[in-house]
Amino acid sequence: MATILVIDDEITTQLVLQDLLESEGHEVLIANDGKQGWDLASQHCPNLIICDWMMPELNGVDLCRRVKAKAKLEATFFILLTAREHLDDRVCGLNAGADDFISKPIETEELLARVRSGLRLNHLNQQLTKSLHDLQAAQVQLVQSEKMSSLGRLVGGVAHEINNPISFIYGNLSHIKNYTGDISRLIQQIRDDENFSREQLLSALEEIDFEFVMADLEKMLGSMKEGSERIREIVIALREFSSQERSGIHQIDLHHALDLALSMLQPRLHNTQGRISVMPIEKNYEELPNIEGDIGLINQALFNVLENAIDAMSEKAQVCKHDESWTPSLSIITRSLDPDWIEVEIVDNGVGIDSHLNGKVFDPFFTTKPVGQGKGLGLAVAYQIIVQQHSGKLSYDSHSNRGTRFFVHLPVRQPLTQSQVQTRNSGIPKSLSEQTQAIPMIR
Structure with missing residues (x-):
């Protein structure tokens, strides 16, 4: 104990x-x-x-x-x-x-x-402390391996998402304590007084506003249950997102991987520089076969590309503070190009990429963000994962101030030799094949 x-x-x-x-x-x-x-x-x-x-x-x-x-x-x-x-x-x-x-x-x-209540809170606090230490250890490991420059924001978002339901649960404990205290005292009074009458009971119930108390208790317990389930969902999603226990080549449901990355980015999606409360996301998922790949790495690559799109719209939101005609939007389209290749298209209406930057976006650590807001690793890591480690392609089509389309091409089966990758190009639309050498902007 x-x-x-x-x-x-x-x-x-x-x-x-x-x-x-x-x-x-x-x-x-x-x-x-x-x-x-x-x-x-x-x-x-x-x-x-x-x-x-x-x-x-x-x-x-x-x-x-x-x-x-x-x-x-x-x-x-x-x-x-x-x-x-x-x-x-x-x-x-x-x-x-x-x-x-x-x-x-x-x-x-x-x-x-x-x-008992104190020990429960102490145990929860220990679990959260341990989770925080685990996240901090993961942060050190990822930064050292230069695999995810945005981990700090991810951890902050997850902490914010966990803190909200915990704060709500903790805040309701005092009300539940008061309600149950009133009911407990009434029960003790009935137990100790052999002559306790029905009239006294009705009067006591009216005094504590019994009907309101029971209704409010039911609502609070339901809300606390929802908060607990949200915490559980976040922990499960975070564990699945890392997929450390499943390293190596596995069958991947790409739609699930995209939804998981969006779940990790939920704090960013809820507010884009204060423009709207929830960013609209349009999903157009075609039926896709499972692909072969490293689940953790694919999750990370999709996360980085999606986060880059959100960053571009956040930057556009600052420029268009007084332009009510512009609203941030994100679209995700998936399609099967042929039996051997699938494509993910991610479209944002952010700031876009200037054409004169095409020669620089190839360099890791290149970023257009202000100092301290980005290390220029996000899309460089995504490119390495998709192109070098999974024999795929990562390209884009962009116009300054008109948004960007990212194209992620992945083979259905792994591994593929470089010569096989070149052969597969015939199955990719020409307009996209010509962009094979385009490296995404490192934001």
């Missing part, structure tokens, strides 16, 4: 809490004062601390500040034991970093409920 540190200078309270918490299967550490509690907390890093407010040498509020200021203890759930009921005292405790309060004399069921 969990490690819980109890800090109290009263031996009776220590024994009661130790017996109660150990009966729940927790490991309990006991400290007689704040100084001893700090030493034990630093040594054992407990999951939860229950600390008396008033103690000699180091009181509970000062100890709480010290615990929350230490990096390895800041996630520890901290509960203050107090007989103080004034709002100013509670505010003081919250400002010090306390996560919850338990009033003296201690109610057994309330204590256990708050401990």
